[in-house]
Amino acid sequence: MAAARVEVASRVARKSEQGADANEELLTEWLLDAAWPSVEYVTFNRREEGVVGADWLWWFLDETGECFGVLVQAKKIHLRSGRLHLELDYPKHSGEQMRRLLASADEFEVPASYVLYCGGHPEREGLECGSHDPPGCERCARCDVAVLPALIARSVVFLNLDRPQDVAPDAYRAVIPLEDLMASADSAVLPLGFREVSDELKQYLMTPQIGARGVAKLFFDALSEQRKGAFSSFAATSEIMTSEMVFTDLPTDVGHFSTPYWVHVLRGLRRELPPIVRSMVLDGNDLPQPEGIAGIAVFHV
Numbered sequence: 205m206a207a208a209r210v211e212v213a214s215r216v217a218r219k220s221e222q223g224a225d226a227n228e229e230l231l232t233e234w235l236l237d238a239a240w241p242s243v244e245y246v247t248f249n250r251r252e253e254g255v256v257g258a259d260w261l262w263w264f265l266d267e268t269g270e271c272f273g274v275l276v277q278a279k280k281i282h283l284r285s286g287r288l289h290l291e292l293d294y295p296k297h298s299g300e301q302m303r304r305l306l307a308s309a310d311e312f313e314v315p316a317s318y319v320l321y322c323g324g325h326p327e328r329e330g331l332e333c334g335s336h337d338p339p340g341c342e343r344c345a346r347c348d349v350a351v352l353p354a355l356i357a358r359s360v361v362f363l364n365l366d367r368p369q370d371v372a373p374d375a376y377r378a379v380i381p382l383e384d385l386m387a388s389a390d391s392a393v394l395p396l397g398f399r400e401v402s403d404e405l406k407q408y409l410m411t412p413q414i415g416a417r418g419v420a421k422l423f424f425d426a427l428s429e430q431r432k433g434a435f436s437s438f439a440a441t442s443e444i445m446t447s448e449m450v451f452t453d454l455p456t457d458v459g460h461f462s463t464p465y466w467v468h469v470l471r472g473l474r475r476e477l478p479p480i481v482r483s484m485v486l487d488g489n490d491l492p493q494p495e496g497i498a499g500i501a502v503f504h505v
């Protein structure tokens with residue numbers, strides 16, 4: 205994934221030298237192409253151009269057969285009138301695209317996320333990542349292709365309604381480099397309400413995780429860190445999930461995310477790939493495309 209990230213950034217830089225720009229769909233194509241065969245994918249015809257945007261279903265699949273699914277929307281940070289912009293409230297500050305992304309994630313029962321393409325843009329100077337170490341910050345280099353959970357993105361937009369210029373820097377501070385998401389999740393995660401969750405969840409959060417469980421843990425950790433900043437008390441009631449999910453008893457705590465974030469994230473962690481995903485992406489079968497998505501990618505982690 206690191207090599208794929210470097211490849212995308214160099215292609216962006218080359219386009220930029222030509223005075224041209226790559227749109228988000230092209231950036232995703234470059235990324236998946238460069239990461240193949242560690243990533244297998246299928247693309248669909250976009251029948252609802254301009255309406256749905258380019259949501260992709262990404263599944264992180266490990267050797268045990270477990271997987272973690274995320275519905276992603278690609279975005280890039282760009283320079284306009286001397287200022288860095290990240291249009292999370294697209295289109296026209298309506299936020300319609302984000303609402304659709306979150307609603308669609310509910311239908312697929314996976315978390316929603318942005319994948320941010322920040323690479324190849326010299327203008328990114330001035331942004332600082334979550335653990336910034338200048339000059340030549342290594343984490344910033346890895347943030348050329350990064351993940352921003354949609355619930356965090358929504359908070360960033362909400363907190364900056366009067367300061368749109370702060371959206372890009374605040375969002376950038378919260379991103380996780382895509383390649384870091386696939387590294388092992390060694391650190392213990394101690395979310396708010398830790399003592400009230402099941403022993404199974406405690407064990408999961410406290411011990412090192414790799415593969416799909418690791419990706420889900422790192423994704424969840426980003427949200428749990430944000431949750432600690434909100435004042436509301438922890439809701440200890442739980443929601444019972446279906447048997448395909450690795451964790452079937454999850455807290456319904458909402459915090460400031462206005463959705464139960466444990467459920468939102470961990471519903472994406474499954475015992476096996478949905479059969480349609482396996483059939484279309486891994487076995488190459490030509491099946492009717494799922495509605496409203498631009499493609500499906502399976503990352504072998």
Ligand SMILES: [Zn+2]
Nearest residue numbers: 333336341344
């Ligand atoms: Zn940095």
